[in-house]
Amino acid sequence: MSKRPAVYPFTAIVGQERMKRALILNAIDMRIGGVLIRGERGTGKSTAARALAVLLPEIEVIADSPFGDDPKRPDTWSDAVQDRHAKGEELPVEKRKIRFVDLPVSATEDRVVGTLDIEKAIQKGERHFDPGVLANANRGILYVDEVNLLDDHVVDLLLDSAAMGVNVVEREGISFSHPARFILIGTMNPEEGDLRPQLLDRFALSVEVHGIPDANERMDILQRHIAYEENPDKFRSDWAPEEQKITDKIAAAREIVDDVEYTRRDLFTIATLTSGLHIDGHRADLVILKAARAHAAWMGRTHLENSDILLAAELALPHRLKRGPFS
Numbered sequence: 001m002s003k004r005p006a007v008y009p010f011t012a013i014v015g016q017e018r019m020k021r022a023l024i025l026n027a028i029d030m031r032i033g034g035v036l037i038r039g040e041r042g043t044g045k046s047t048a049a050r051a052l053a054v055l056l057p058e059i060e061v062i063a064d065s066p067f068g069d070d071p072k073r074p075d076t077w078s079d080a081v082q083d084r085h086a087k088g089e090e091l092p093v094e095k096r097k098i099r100f101v102d103l104p105v106s107a108t109e110d111r112v113v114g115t116l117d118i119e120k121a122i123q124k125g126e127r128h129f130d131p132g133v134l135a136n137a138n139r140g141i142l143y144v145d146e147v148n149l150l151d152d153h154v155v156d157l158l159l160d161s162a163a164m165g166v167n168v169v170e171r172e173g174i175s176f177s178h179p180a181r182f183i184l185i186g187t188m189n190p191e192e193g194d195l196r197p198q199l200l201d202r203f204a205l206s207v208e209v210h211g212i213p214d215a216n217e218r219m220d221i222l223q224r225h226i227a228y229e230e231n232p233d234k235f236r237s238d239w240a241p242e243e244q245k246i247t248d249k250i251a252a253a254r255e256i257v258d259d260v261e262y263t264r265r266d267l268f269t270i271a272t273l274t275s276g277l278h279i280d281g282h283r284a285d286l287v288i289l290k291a292a293r294a295h296a297a298w299m300g301r302t303h304l305e306n307s308d309i310l311l312a313a314e315l316a317l318p319h320r321l322k323r324g325p326f327s
Helices: 019-030 045-055 078-086 109-113 120-124 131-138 152-164 195-200 217-229 232-259 264-277 283-298 306-316
Strands: 034-041 059-062 092-095 100-102 141-145 166-171 175-177 183-188 205-207
Touching: 019 034, 019 045, 019 059, 019 183, 019 205, 019 232, 045 141, 045 183, 045 232, 045 264, 078 175, 092 306, 100 131, 100 205, 109 131, 131 141, 131 152, 141 152, 152 166, 152 183, 152 195, 195 283, 205 306, 217 232, 232 283, 264 283, 264 306, 283 306
Parallel strands: 034 183, 034 205, 100 141, 141 183
Antiparallel strands: 059 092, 166 175
């Protein structure tokens, strides 16, 4: 069996700072609600998504659960793990890297949410659930390339789970729930068609990426990719210290993000910004607050500054503006 090459390092990606920031903020706080990356082919969209998965810290999981349940968060456990705990079963714990789940454009609803075996439930009175993509992606990354070509209903399901952090499947009066908190990353080429505005608004953050015009940076891209192709393992090893710095910084930010405080003045700044730009609904306000708190945690602070709010707004507003300063 041929060995898969080492994933291109996140920190070796040249430029595209706004895209990298959006990914890191979602890694710090998955509750933000995902990121949509729009741009032409060859601009590093899928490379950045895959690189983020390798970058993220290991997590503790209940070892034999297909749902990646967090042993420290019993309030989020799947029905299956809660049933086992109620019976007094031992729940083994292990550490592992987070999963990177690639969702095909042809995915169906059952493939995404999972299925309940109704026949077994009726005949034997057993609740049997066959996990889907959402179960596999819990606490990891769910990546959808060409998300604009995915069935609208399936996109809705993904966005619902990304927002609520739980997947509930109900069939014939029988239900099963499990945690489904993940970093949703959608990428697309606008030349191949756009998302409906209703779905576009439901992606928390959005960035547009373009080919880099600066000649020196284009040279850096060439040199790094040649080095990577010649010896992927050595290239990754050379960048390992930089990767570890980001991994540690994300882990530290995760520890304090819930401690980041905000004032009524901060809320007023956000509300004034969104109302002044005539943003429909209130989702953008919530996203800006969550992303701003994540950025403050990334900077090692437990209080918001105006710079946090402005950086969050740059990522939360472009796809919600009919016309505006961030486009």
